[in-house]
Amino acid sequence: MVVTAPLPLPREEIQSAEAIKHRRHRTGLWLWPFFLTLGLTSHGLTDSLLGRDELVTWGMVNRSTGQILATLQNVDAVHGTYYLLMHLWVGLFGDSVISLRLPTALAVAGSASVLSLIGNRLFGYRAGILAGIIFAVVPAVSRYGQEARSYALVIFAVALATLLLLRALDAPRSSRRWAAYSLTLAVVGLLHLIALSVVLAHACVLAAHARENRSLWWRSGLALLAVAACVTPVALLGRSQVRRQLYWVPEPDAWALLSIVRDVFASALCAGALIALALMARSPRKAPLFLCGTWALLPPVLVWLASHGEVSYFRHVYVLFTLPAWALLAGAGLAAASRSRKAAAALLAALAVLTLPDQRQMRQPFEHDAPVPLDYAAAADVIKQRHQPGDAVVYDRENTWKLDSGVQYYLPRDLKLRDVFRAEDPSAINDLYAVQCALPILCLKGEQRIWLLTQGADFPFAAINPGQANALQSQYELSSSQSVTGMTVSLLVRKSKS
Incomplete structure (x- = not known):
């Protein structure tokens, strides 16, 4: 019996198979982190009673659009965009606990997908998907992905703006890409003004690229001017209301600046583990580490400095948008530290076990009103x-x-x-x-x-x-x-x- 070797595939079929494999990898890159984060965040979505801030959301979104706009003239202008979006959502899906919290669960799931795409661009495929998975198991992601407030949407908008900036730098002459970046960054500011401090990290990256392409100075300048034009009215209105709304926030000391990292993660153990992984992050280029490092560290420092004037803005919820940067660095560090899939899976499992007590705490009945429980x-x-x-x-x-x-x-x-x-x-x-x-x-x-x-x-x-x-x-x-x-x-x- 004569065995004949199989004929080689035509070049077109080889290219087609490679394209299919590439699409599957690309889809899995954002799809797996999305569903993992959504599954974890949705678990126990209704276990905790609505907290006081969520009750403010409920009270606002059940007003008419005219009443919401009139109220924003007096108070809470900085959350106005979120209230208007939720007003539309509640009009369609009602105001049950699930309905009020589902948009934030979807937002953190979308954030996991976006930062996986960022991680792929900066550190490679493996680091990108690991970053998305690490983000999913951070206790704060579950905590604020289950709260009917704007913070999860801010995390998503900041991550998306960062991805769009990287895309704009790929094609600096593309007006569409700069417009997309500018629009998303404006949404960041309209959702929460303090989150615009991420522009510091973006500006550092833009300045580094502008050394080789001087047109980036005016292109990025126009984009940021458009953002400023959009958010200035809200900033001025919010400034006039800030003393009434933040009079109770204490001026932070040096220890507060150090401890805010723990509060951002909602877990001291998780914070320590991710910082350790972040320190192991490696890249043949300095730009990825520089972007993630400035994104993670500069905004809290800026808010801390700004909080030593007439009003303090120093609350950990205001800098939750730095979480994706820590996850990106941790993903890169885990990819560098583990040489095989089994080793990476084992470390991820250890991280999940380490954060399990804090994950359970996030779902306690009175967690959203801690430390004063009210049934x-x-x-x-x-x-x-x-x-x-x-x-x-x-x-x-x-x-x-x-x-x-x-x-x-x-x-x-x-x-x-x-x-x-x-x-x-x-x-x-x-x-x-x-x-x-x-x-x-x-x-x-x-x-x-x-x-x-x-x-x-x-x-x-x-x-x-x-x-x-x-x-x-x-x-x-x-x-x-x-x-x-x-x-x-x-x-x-x-x-x-x-």
Whole structure:
């Protein structure tokens, strides 16, 4: 029997097979990190109750577009773009916990894909996909990928702007690429002004490239001028509101600058592991390490320096957009340290085990209101089970921000309780704060029963405004009190006439 060797494939078929293989590799590069991050972030998406900041989002997005724009003239202008986007989303998909948090879960999943593409360009395919996987297991990614606030979208926009900058540098004469970069960077600023500090890292890279191509000076200058024109109105409006919104943020000391890295990762162990991997990152070119290093380090330093004036901006959530840079460096370091897939997989598994306790912590019921847990859902259940038509309610607004909104969110939408001492609703006055009744005794309308919700387990009348407490005690007596986590739910009944 004669065995004949197979005929060699035509060159066209070889090229076609190679093209298919390349497309599969390219698709896997962004697809696997996307689904891994989305899967991890979506796990336990509804385990934690809505936090106070999320309740602000809920309250804002359920206003009309006109009311949102009017409110932004008074407060929270820096989050206006996010509120408007979420207003459209909620109009389509409702305001359930899943609906409110899903956009941020999708945003961090998209961020993982984008930074894998960046990693591929800077350090190679293996480092890119490892960077996306490392990003997925960082506890802060799950924490803020499960929060209905703008920070996850900012991470995505910053990563995308960085990728588009690299693409623009590939073809400096392409107006489309510069326009895409400029538009995305403008979105970064409109989502959160402080995130524009990433421009420092971009500027360093642009300056290095401009030595060889001087046209980059005016091309990048035009792009950045367009960004400035877009965000300046928001910056000016936000500046006029900053003292009202950030008066409570302390001026940072040197230790705060060092500890912010731990807070950004939401895990000291994870921070240490990724920094160790980042220090092992290698590249035949200096530019990739320079870009990621300046992206990771310069924004926190700039915010720290800016926080020693009249107002402090130093909060770790404002620099979460540096996480992709750390993941890129860690991916490059892991690729350099592990010579085989098995070694890389083993190190990734070790990292996942190392971060598991912090991942569990991110999904605790009161994590989004830590360190002051408040069980809004349990308080709402107490009212729901014992509610009678005509009941009213009084909320402790002296000690607790958004306690009223938290309970209202978890109450059935058709269960209406008159808020006894609320003179004006925040949406009616285009603000985030309700106006309290000036003369509490005149705001009592003769309801037979009033629910009193206060923070803590102390005597409930001692937790509210003294004027309100005196008015209530003059006409009502305490019928029952029930403690839930962080709160007391009391029922007041009208005193019988003797």
